[in-house]
Amino acid sequence: MKNFFRKVAYGIGPNEDIPSDPLNWALDQVDEIPDFSWKGKIYSEKELRKHYRDWVYGDRKVLRKKYKDNKTLYKTHKDILRHKTGQKFWESLEISIRHNEGINSNHPVLAKLWMFWGNFFAISEKDFLANYSTGAYQREIIRPNLNQSFEKMVYDVTTSWAMIHHLDNSESAGPKSVTAGEEWRRRKKEPATINENHGRELLELHTVSPKAGYTQEDVIQLAYIMTGWQHRWSKQNLETGNVWFNSEYHQRGKKTVLGKEYKRGKKALAAVIKDLVNHPNCRDFVAERLCRYLITDEPTKDMKQPIIDAFKKSDGHLPEIHKAAIKVAFDYNDKFKKFQTPENWFIQVAKLGDLEWPPSPQTMDSFELGVKPTKKQRSPERLLRNIGQHPYRAKQPNGWSDHSDDWISPELLIRRLVYAKLSHSFSKMQNNNEMYYQNIVEKNFDNPDKIMKYLNQKSRIVEKQTLLFNHPEFLRS
Numbered sequence: 001m002k003n004f005f006r007k008v009a010y011g012i013g014p015n016e017d018i019p020s021d022p023l024n025w026a027l028d029q030v031d032e033i034p035d036f037s038w039k040g041k042i043y044s045e046k047e048l049r050k051h052y053r054d055w056v057y058g059d060r061k062v063l064r065k066k067y068k069d070n071k072t073l074y075k076t077h078k079d080i081l082r083h084k085t086g087q088k089f090w091e092s093l094e095i096s097i098r099h100n101e102g103i104n105s106n107h108p109v110l111a112k113l114w115m116f117w118g119n120f121f122a123i124s125e126k127d128f129l130a131n132y133s134t135g136a137y138q139r140e141i142i143r144p145n146l147n148q149s150f151e152k153m154v155y156d157v158t159t160s161w162a163m164i165h166h167l168d169n170s171e172s173a174g175p176k177s178v179t180a181g182e183e184w185r186r187r188k189k190e191p192a193t194i195n196e197n198h199g200r201e202l203l204e205l206h207t208v209s210p211k212a213g214y215t216q217e218d219v220i221q222l223a224y225i226m227t228g229w230q231h232r233w234s235k236q237n238l239e240t241g242n243v244w245f246n247s248e249y250h251q252r253g254k255k256t257v258l259g260k261e262y263k264r265g266k267k268a269l270a271a272v273i274k275d276l277v278n279h280p281n282c283r284d285f286v287a288e289r290l291c292r293y294l295i296t297d298e299p300t301k302d303m304k305q306p307i308i309d310a311f312k313k314s315d316g317h318l319p320e321i322h323k324a325a326i327k328v329a330f331d332y333n334d335k336f337k338k339f340q341t342p343e344n345w346f347i348q349v350a351k352l353g354d355l356e357w358p359p360s361p362q363t364m365d366s367f368e369l370g371v372k373p374t375k376k377q378r379s380p381e382r383l384l385r386n387i388g389q390h391p392y393r394a395k396q397p398n399g400w401s402d403h404s405d406d407w408i409s410p411e412l413l414i415r416r417l418v419y420a421k422l423s424h425s426f427s428k429m430q431n432n433n434e435m436y437y438q439n440i441v442e443k444n445f446d447n448p449d450k451i452m453k454y455l456n457q458k459s460r461i462v463e464k465q466t467l468l469f470n471h472p473e474f475l476r477s
Helices: 022-027 045-066 071-084 090-104 108-120 134-147 150-158 161-166 183-188 197-204 216-226 267-277 280-294 301-313 318-331 342-352 361-365 379-387 410-426 434-444 448-455 461-469
Strands: 229-231 243-245 255-257 260-262
Touching: 022 318, 045 071, 045 134, 045 161, 090 108, 090 134, 090 342, 090 361, 090 379, 108 134, 108 280, 108 342, 134 150, 134 161, 134 318, 150 197, 150 267, 150 318, 161 229, 197 216, 197 267, 216 255, 216 267, 255 267, 260 267, 280 301, 280 318, 301 318, 342 379, 342 410, 342 461, 379 410, 410 461, 434 448, 434 461, 448 461
Parallel strands: none
Antiparallel strands: 229 243, 255 260
């Protein structure tokens, strides 16, 4: 049963007591959203978007014109601009805040669910979003909604600046909208056309999934409903203005999605989202993803049903959905062990290893705009790239895979061996002894004698650490 603490969170640290009631320990963590445990400076999404604006505007409108005939000078001044806008720093700060929740907070179960939903509503690697905005989006849009309804989370995600920009919804204009008849479009030969990206992902990845049997026409009709939702563009802010509903870009007339008709206008998006999240296929899709994240690659109907029932009974209240998923994980704990993704694995390494991780608030707060970040200040994003899973840089909008087979490869396993060994350099001096390993093994494994016998094949502490963090029972939970 001890692996349950690693299944729904990141294990029991060396200075923590083993909870006497594991299930209620986990359930008690999901009702409220506490303040961050990070004691350093936390920047708002709007503050970071301002830096993103300065980067985009400075590069696109100033440097490219000023140095159009000198590539060397262009590159030099572009690097200066990177440092002026903190481009190489913000994502490492966000990862530090994120990892601190899993390692040092009193609610690691909530932190693990936050990471699940951040990947569920992924922002893929595009347009420098990871450098400035993705971490703040997950922090300000995803996390505050963890004790709200799934419907509200979907709406807030759908209308967030990061998602609107990521899926190019600002480029979508109804062919029967007001703007479609404007003279400038004829003059520039830029007809009003829809961009289907956002509508398609709302159906495929964020609500009902392809199992709902929607058609290409449903995608088009949903894209029509979403026309007008865009960033407020200006010559100074470019695409970094706040999101608003521009009625002049909205497709006139009624739309039909999955057999239901919707009126034109701003309120149509909330109405269609309400129907999508209450569709039976949406409840099944969410239940399957949660089970796959926590329990097994192939969730059964019996696993999913309690989560589906909680979703329906609570009208999509996320704490109730989370509690149902935790109970299912508890019930199936001894039958299934899930292979951990690289980031989940590393957070467990840091927590059980009592590593000096993430970099301290003092280290991160010492960063100054205009100055190249130090190696230590950049270590979070570099480490996660190297182990193969940077949470803000998924290659596709469907996020990082939850399937074990995608993470069990010689290359990725070798990376874990390398970083398990390197993790010893983050260890605290007082932990470099056999009693330390005996302590954490007894707290986190049901067969500590077997694990310690395996570790005691080696006498050097660094070798014990490498063996422990790559033991088959550590790799799965």
